[in-house]
Amino acid sequence: MSIILSPKIASFSELKTEYPARVVALEDGIALKGLSHIAIGIVNLMPTKEVTEKQWSSLMIASDGWIEPVWIQMDSYTPKHTDFSYLNQSYVTCEEVDLEKLQGIIITGAPVELLPFEKVLYWKELSAFLDRIMAANIPILSVCWGAQALLYKRFAIEKYELEEKCFGVFEHQLETLHPLIQNIESPIYLPHSRHTGWREKDIENEEALKILIRSNQAGIFAVEDQDGNMYWSGHPEYEENTLVLEYERDIAKELDIQAPKGYSEIGKGNWTTTRQWHSIAQKLLGNWLEEIRNKERNMETVKVGLLGYGTVSSGFYNRLKCVKEKVAKETGKQVIVAKVLVKERELNSLPPEIQKIALTDFKALVEDEEIQVIVEAINGAEPAATFICSALAKGKHVISANKAALACHWDKIHEAAHLGKANIFYEASVCAGIPLIQVIETLKHSDKIISIEGIVNGTSNYILSAMSKEGLSYDDALNQAQVLGYAESDPSADVDGWDAANKISILSGLAFHRPLNPQEICKDSLRGLKSVEMGTKLIATVSCLEEEPAVVSLKVLDVNHPLYSIDGVDNGVVIVTEGIGTLKLCGPGAGSEATGTAMVSDLFHLLKGGL
Secondary structure (H helix, E strand, O other), X not given: OOEEEOOOOOOHHHHHHHOOXXXXXXXXXXXXXOXXXXXXXXXXXXXXXXXXXXXXXXXXXXXXXXXXXXXEEOXXXXXXXXXXXXXXXXXXXXXXXXXXXXXXXXXXXXXXXXXXXXXXXOHHHHHHHHHHHHHOOOOEEEEXXXXXXXXXXXXXXXXXXXXXXXXXXXXXXXXXXXHHHOOOOOOEEEEEEEEEEOOHHHHHOOOOEEEEEEEOOOEEEEEEEOOOOEEEOOOOOOOOOHHHHHHHHHHHOOXXXXXXXXXXXXXXXXXXXXXXXXXXXXXXXXXXXXXXXXXXXXXXXXXXXXXXXXXHHHHHHHHHHHHHHHHHHHHOEEEEEEEEEOOHHHHHHOOHHHHOOEEOOHHHHHOOOOEEEEEEOOOOOOOHHHHHHHHHXXXXXXXXXXXXXXXXXXXXXHHXXXXXXXXXXXXXXXXXXXXXXXXXXXXXXXXXXXXXXXXXXXXXXXXXXHHHHHOOOHHHHHHHHHHOOOOOOOOXXXXXOHHHXXXXXXXXXXXXXXXXXXXXXXXXXXXXXXXXXXXXXXXXXXXXXXOOXXXXXXXXXOOOOOOOOOOOOEEEEEEEEOOOOEEEEEEEOOOHHXXXXXXXXXXXXXXXXXX
């Protein structure tokens, strides 16, 4: 097993000659078919790119399994020692790299350690890229200045200039048992070349960090954070003559530099060392790569298809990126958004990462056997309901935020779920920022729900709050809500009670197994209101008694009513049960973040319950 390299990489021919059976050519950026491998992005910040490429490739060749390095450059900096055309054909920029295809990231050292981080020309670009990597929860191995930069970024741990450059090969001790250092015994030797370092107490005082390898002479070498990211202060990738070449370079510049520790000069200009580290470096890197492979082997991949990419879908996508690693750790399943269905006219306006997985044919999405979960966030009852039923009938679980589709086609959707032996989840469809559906699901099994009433539409609640508290007219309050993004240009669904009727229909179907036709629910409208009293709310109500019809009505609540204080765009629901009595829940009812979080919560419960 070994490495998949592009023939465009400078050291390809040399490595292929030295390791003919271990180097495979990557043709036109596509790995050979049938070759299972992991892809590791390498952010090469070193001045001599070609030398660093060969050093890291040589280490990877010794590891088990096939590895494809993806070389990454800073777009905001032009290197002085590498031809620009070479970088363009052999590297990708931080913006161009597809993180979905990477299983790990290596960040190399850089000759900028005496500069404050913010003064480094490419700091802004690198910092933004680190944000993307961490959001995607990709394991990071950082080296020398790269490690200092990541520690500063994550934990605000500063680097400090040393009195004398840490330069040479030093003895190190293993501090603890850890997969990174398995099959390795103390002492080990590792090279360092740096003018700055960490204060050990800063590392020791940070609870999220664990020290793995330390040297009495060179200080802390290896640190791991709580997310499994690695920080190596030295240069294990260096070859035996690298430190000597650096020494000779600095002597030629007439710099004040001591010979590298651990080296002896045998005759003029002939340096040697008995302190060998290459096999240790291969084991350290190999163990890190093996941890990545174990994670890939042991974790089931769940592929998700999105229907639509508007406010709700993007909220789900972004929230999932933030908690992807947490979901993986708690469920043992790695979630990948594999495809996104959009309209053809929307393709060019999508973010680049979504464009790569976008398609316009629902049939191609629903018939993809690898897609196990559909996340639906299309406006309107149709074609959403048809899409939902088709997906459920094919055995795909569906997570939906579409109250109109659920309310108008409740029985049809649940019949499709039964037929396909799949599940429909819809926490985001009613009061998205409140875990209302989960609460009702629990209560209906452990208690008897008597009634549900609530402020379930944030737009109408905002308008009524503005009219009663600020004295605005209906038209002025509506206009203000539209300016702030709380109301659509056509506010009919909100101000005429249709949105609330859809939601109370869903709650009736869930709590009382009695789905209602939203068209048959009596609805009050806000249109034509001249003024309103304090405590005026649009209340949706449903009871366990069939003879008591569900209604969406304007009410003036008493100051002691649980919903009296629910103002602005917030939602509030009161559930009356036989056992608990009165239960009040309140929170944001809509918005990209609230809705996206609710949908991710549904996905978590689906994964936790087993697919």
